[in-house]
Amino acid sequence: MRLPAAERRQQLLATALEVFAEKGFHDTSMNDVAAAAGVTKPVLYQHFPSKRELFRQLLHEIGEQLRQSIAEAWGSAEGGREELERGFEAYFEFLAKQHASYTVLFGAGTRRDAEFAAEVRAVEESIAEGIASRIMIEGITEEHRRFLAYAIVGMAEGSSRQVMLEHLDLDPRTLAARVSELAWAGLRGIRPTGH
Amino acid sequence: MRLPAAERRQQLLATALEVFAEKGFHDTSMNDVAAAAGVTKPVLYQHFPSKRELFRQLLHEIGEQLRQSIAEAWGSAEGGREELERGFEAYFEFLAKQHASYTVLFGAGTRRDAEFAAEVRAVEESIAEGIASRIMIEGITEEHRRFLAYAIVGMAEGSSRQVMLEHLDLDPRTLAARVSELAWAGLRGIRPTGH
DNA sequence: TCGAAGAGTTACCGAACAGTAACAACGGAC
DNA sequence: GTCCGTTGTTACTGTTCGGTAACTCTTCGA
Numbered sequence: 001m002r003l004p005a006a007e008r009r010q011q012l013l014a015t016a017l018e019v020f021a022e023k024g025f026h027d028t029s030m031n032d033v034a035a036a037a038g039v040t041k042p043v044l045y046q047h048f049p050s051k052r053e054l055f056r057q058l059l060h061e062i063g064e065q066l067r068q069s070i071a072e073a074w075g076s077a078e079g080g081r082e083e084l085e086r087g088f089e090a091y092f093e094f095l096a097k098q099h100a101s102y103t104v105l106f107g108a109g110t111r112r113d114a115e116f117a118a119e120v121r122a123v124e125e126s127i128a129e130g131i132a133s134r135i136m137i138e139g140i141t142e143e144h145r146r147f148l149a150y151a152i153v154g155m156a157e158g159s160s161r162q163v164m165l166e167h168l169d170l171d172p173r174t175l176a177a178r179v180s181e182l183a184w185a186g187l188r189g190i191r192p193t194g195h
Numbered sequence: 196m197r198l199p200a201a202e203r204r205q206q207l208l209a210t211a212l213e214v215f216a217e218k219g220f221h222d223t224s225m226n227d228v229a230a231a232a233g234v235t236k237p238v239l240y241q242h243f244p245s246k247r248e249l250f251r252q253l254l255h256e257i258g259e260q261l262r263q264s265i266a267e268a269w270g271s272a273e274g275g276r277e278e279l280e281r282g283f284e285a286y287f288e289f290l291a292k293q294h295a296s297y298t299v300l301f302g303a304g305t306r307r308d309a310e311f312a313a314e315v316r317a318v319e320e321s322i323a324e325g326i327a328s329r330i331m332i333e334g335i336t337e338e339h340r341r342f343l344a345y346a347i348v349g350m351a352e353g354s355s356r357q358v359m360l361e362h363l364d365l366d367p368r369t370l371a372a373r374v375s376e377l378a379w380a381g382l383r384g385i386r387p388t389g390h
Numbered sequence: 391t392c393g394a395a396g397a398g399t400t401a402c403c404g405a406a407c408a409g410t411a412a413c414a415a416c417g418g419a420c
Numbered sequence: 421g422t423c424c425g426t427t428g429t430t431a432c433t434g435t436t437c438g439g440t441a442a443c444t445c446t447t448c449g450a
Contacts (some may be wrong), residue, residue, distance in 0.1 A: 002427060005426080046428085050408080091264060112220075148355050152353070158346050158353075186378075197397060225438065237398075
């Protein structure tokens with residue numbers, strides 16, 4: 001099965017995603033990825049200079065996808081409350097429909113490695129900044145606002161973990177409704193920084 | 196520097212904590228740990244049967260510490276709101292004062308490995324269950340209650356990450372006050388399951 | 391003082407695996 | 421048909437590292 005370079009590259013990325021999602025970065029060898037794609041190792045090295053670089057590119061691509069989905073969701077909504085909820089919906093949809101991507105991005109040993117962590121952080125930061133800019137509360141500091149934004153991102157991550165753990169199959173809309181209800185009500189209860 | 200077995204074991208665990216916190220599980224060799232402790236590899240193997248087991252025992256010990264700190268905090272408070280806040284305070288105190296432990300428990304590639312993930316999950320579950328049992332809302336399902344509990348655990352994790360990232364040195368009480376304000380207000384705004 | 395139990399070391403094995411050099415086969419252009 | 425660039429393979433290297441066998445050194449009780 002011969003393929004032109006561009007196609008092969010895409011196939012390798014897709015295959016790598018599956019394998020990394022299943023076994024994690026460290027327990028996956030370049031051989032594993034190559035074999036899963038039906039080729040041999042040197043082919044992989046024709047497209048990616050190293051294992052780390054393959055993984056980094058993968059992370060980047062996945063990260064951009066999530067980032068963009070959420071950004072689009074925000075764009076298609078009106079008013080802080082609805083933007084928030086649509087954003088969460090996009091997030092949980094990503095979790096549901098691109099499970100392997102979600103696992104690689106947030107579940108793998110990703111945060112340990114400085115270079116990989118930077119990729120993940122960029123996504124999280126982008127989401128958090130988006131949320132922060134939608135928090136309209138009088139009398140709180142910029143730093144406090146961002147703190148709350150990260151806490152809200154954490155809510156999504158925490159509840160996702162539980163959904164995965166207990167194999168709940170709640171649809172993204174329900175999850176988003178629940179989380180944004182918690183977040184929105186929480187934000188409305190915030191008093192000015194420093195009591 | 197010869198040491199009796201029990202002391203050596205403790206020293207090795209303490210050393211392993213530091214090294215694993217700095218370099219992560221995969222980038223730390225048994226030699227690294229041994230050398231950092233001022234001994235050679237076989238000594239390590241006299242106390243721990245394998246690298247995995249060393250790490251697992253470490254995780255377990257650390258996990259128990261965090262779990263117990265929070266449980267104590269809950270015990271010393273009265274009323275849901277204050278229990279929640281004291282619990283968060285214990286959590287953020289752990290983050291501040293036992294930074295290496297926090298890093299190993301939540302920051303390392305811990306969640307990828309099934310066996311290691313189980314240790315971390317046990318801690319998280321214990322915290323989440325504690326929170327769930329303190330959520331007094333009429334008309335929500337048990338499953339909804341637990342979902343909210345995990346979301347709240349996520350808040351703590353998310354905001355911790357931001358505190359670490361931006362090197363904020365806010366004291367645990369302030370952090371706890373902010374997070375519990377968000378969580379408590381959020382919970383008060385939850386309507387019965389299913390709108 | 392002497393000997394045995396415990397503490398620690400040196401020196402090694404074998405496997406796994408990232409990465410590469412050298413070679414083979416396909417397939418389109420002419 | 422016959423080039424020739426592209427795609428792919430076989431077979432290898434070098435290193436890292438978990439784990440172990442066989443030993444030496446120390447200490448302390450009788």
